[in-house]
Amino acid sequence: MDKKSYPVEKTIARELSKNMSPDTKIRALSAKSMPKKKGTFYISILNDALDDLSFLPQGRIPAKNEWVLFHADPCGCSWLLSSKPHFLYMAYKYVFEYFLDREISSFTPWIKTISFHVEKSTFDIFLTQYARMMRHFDKENHLKEYARIGFSHVEVNALACDRPIEKGVPGEFYPEFYTYCPALDQFASSSLNKGIYTEKYLERNRKLLKSHAKTALKYGLVPGLLCFEPRSVPEEIFKKYPTLRGARVDHPFRSFKPRYNLSVVHPAVKEHYAEMLTNIMKEIPELEFMTIWTNDSGAGFEYTKSLYVGRNGGAYLIREWKDDEDIARAAAENISGFFSTLLEAGKKINPKFRIITRLESFYGERKHLWPEL
Template sequence: MTKIAAILGALGVLGFSFAAERKPTVADALKNIRVLVVPENGRPVEQTVAEEFRRDLTPQAEIVTDGPGKGDGRSLFRIAVADEKSAAGPTPDALRKAGGKSWMFLKLAPDGTGELTASAPHLLYALYSLLKDDWLALDAAGFESGKIVIPRFSRLEGGDNYLANPKRVAAGYDAERSVRELARLGFSHIPVNALAKDMPAEQGPPGEIYYRFYYFSPDLDQFVETPLNAGAYSPEYLEANLTLLKENARLAVKYGLTPGLNISSPRSVPDAVLEKYPYLRGARVDHPFRSYRPRFTLTLSHPAVRWHYAELMRRLMREVPELGYIYLWTNDSGSGFEYTASLYAGRNGGAYLVREWKSHEAVAKAAAENVLRYFRTLKDAAAETRPDFRLLFNLFSFSNEEEFILDGLTEGLDLWVAPRELDDSPRGRRLKALPTKGSEIFTTTRLQNNYLLGIPSPWLAAEEVRGLQAAGFDKAQVTVDPSPLAPYDVNRDVLRALNFDAGADVDTVVAAAASRLVGKSGAPALVKAWRLCDAAVRGFPSIMLYGDNNWGFPWYRLLVRPFAPDIEKIPEAERAYYEKYMTVTFNNPNLVDLGMDILWTLMTREQADAAVAQADRATWPPLDEAIGGLGDAVRSAKGEGRAVFVDQLDRLRALRCYFRTLRNTAAWVAGVHGFIEARDPAEKQRCLAMVRAMVDDEVRNARALAALFEASKTRFMPVDPTGETFNMYGTNLPDLIRRKVALMEKYRNDEPRVDPDFMWRLPPDAGLDPKVYLKRRP
């Protein structure tokens, strides 16, 4: 017994020695904090960080505001943005060595004394998140002298494409959770303007769908009014929109982000305004094929109209002084500038800008000066409240006026460009020189699928981010999936890692994310599935309008419309269930031809053939392997890890259905048009067989999607819980899919056909016999 006691005693001593040698961690040092100090009359984000800091890291601490007698003492920890002068921050020499204008700084002594500070408000919450999520287990000694982090992007603007979008009503979306996640990633600016009501106030004649284009990017007059347009919109409508804008702005500021406006402007005004002021009519800005009634802006060349817009901006800034920028999109969706060449109706405008019979160059110059004057009007009016206010736009709508616009750019008018535009051409060099005039350069990318939520492609995401870095961009618009709807999105992890450490190893980041989600034992299977999915996403071809943006896929109802060989043969009454939500007019060829939209050829037969071949070759093998591997992982996993595997499996199954529908869209174009164009009987039969196979494949695919939608608890796509709209499907999606399947089976064996005269046909109630007037078609 004596020997045993001696041995146990020795082990106890050794154990104590081992414990004594354990180096204190950051978490250990945090336990010694007794007071959290925030600036008196500081920013909301400082209070936000302090409250979360105490809740999650230092429940023993009290929060006090800075002031006499509160700035000294041990175990006191300061939380502040640098310009509040509440925290010392890094030394100038340390910042020079770190190399960056934007910075985050954490200093922590063993007794808990220290500071958490950043050069800008949006970085404060990001730094707190690094501390909470990444640094707690690290050696506290590494922070005693202070740790500096230099973010790669000095401005990261964009968001989740839900907060300031009609999709904000999607089931499961939570605005605050999403904004909090954007702050964690290091975002600095987010758009916050959206319509509060289900649909815009804009309306049109019976059967017109153009009002739907006013659902997005609401202009200034959707929130406030001036005497010039007073009464154009109901006070209830304006108040609801303004209230939502204020709430979204409050959320942004709570987490340190700068709220802004994403507007289509100058937009058309209600007819009542122009009836009152017919001499202030400006440009016709609607799309003649998509509208039945012309829409006009006010003429910006008249000083009364410029006063009106300046006053709208002033009034909005008085209501929401936190607003810091505008991103302006124009010459589309009911907006546009007078006499610019890209207006859908062609160059046109009001009475005051340019007289008739001027040269093309003279008109372009006058139009450009009008554009720049409007930009300055908005920026200068906003700057009365916020001097650092900026306006961002792109040159897409001004190709004919570009030279004059570039010549006239001044401080605070910033330009969006694609990375490829900053080449060594004369134009590229000119663009790169714009910052010397005070005009900043931005670019954009998306780290998400264009329609589905939470699709993992982390290596592709890394290439996108590094591509921006390689091109020299430190300011970018980036879109990521909202965390409430995609809680395990590894693409966001990649963005965060590369933003805070440009040299981060992507494989390490991905492996760490997988281990955090499913544990070390399950991580290899998850990483493998992600890599296979990444390969499938890369391998999938462009399907033009339907798959290359985030709006074409739902607008044309591909999930629920039947891919029949002769769509027009289906009676109109049987097609109505999906056509009423399509963003098309009654004579849009897209109703009967998946390869066309108004006067556009969306995809040629050759392009469609190539797309089908590429998808079959490069997408299904890795995607099917990933789905199979995740299925195996689900069967063997338990607990939270299993929930993650189920989530990822459902998203990849949804991705397969989505890709399959897009592939079959291309197959419809290739097969139907191939059959129509073929002169060789053997080629005709080959195309017919392709159409039959496409129908059968899409029937199987549609049934698989309906079953997944009904069985899965994963939010893999946006769904409007209040009912179907042109922008989102509703909870009745499976029922609509079953109608699609029934129609495809019923009309499967029809001969492929597209009516070449469909666009010219008038509605039946027009009272004219097509046999008479179609003789005069072009």
């Protein structure tokens, strides 16, 4: 392992050591070279710091694209390498499930290029969504299995309690729609909404988020978020900031009271979202993506066509008496601006951070939105 090793390298080394002699030692080495040495098993994410490539076929990197490699030399030296952390555990499990019965003298380097560089979990019902409170569910084995079968990215944000803090109306089912894909304000506050949710509640959710992310990293997986945004906020915020009211985003057939989000076109609201994401990523800088679903489950963008009550929103995006094209164009620019705000905030902490979304809810704005992305 490299001295600056990835958690997954340590995970594999520890698992391997359980099947080796009691005096087996795990050491972190310099990444400069991996010389052939009897009784040595190298585990590494291959990086640019490696000077000596003589142990590789033709003495060079196996492929231009992503790849994994295993080689066992007759002298008793082995190498398990990967171009990225999220492929290493998969390669390790594959090798030890299928290659253990082979004669080492007949072994040639096993190299596989990765056809699909990203395999991401989507709405994991058991880990993060509405079945997350299931009894006897082993979260670590669940994430380990993701890594074993070749997944690369996983969504890790979930509520720590069985129900969200969403004030409803007696007999109303609508708060149940907030139990999945929790928004950023369920994990951190900003100067704008501080005190709306108790710090104890936010800390519990952050603690679970950190636990999921740490376990994902242990097996080389890339952690990220899946959120419905911009989601509705409690009415207490509008008592303090009445002019920041955005769109009505609830479904009038399923809710017994209107629910509104903040007007994300307003600079104060953009700063609010950037601050929340920053506060989360300061504690979990390894978060590498945020998937945003919208215009459903109490979330939506102002003046978009697919809002359940129709195009609506605050006073800052567009003036009244505009035609559909003008409204759609303004809505698309607002969506793009919101994504850019979050992207810029995330990249300040993790340069690899990116925003992912779905376009079907923007059927009325797609032709204006697509060039913005």
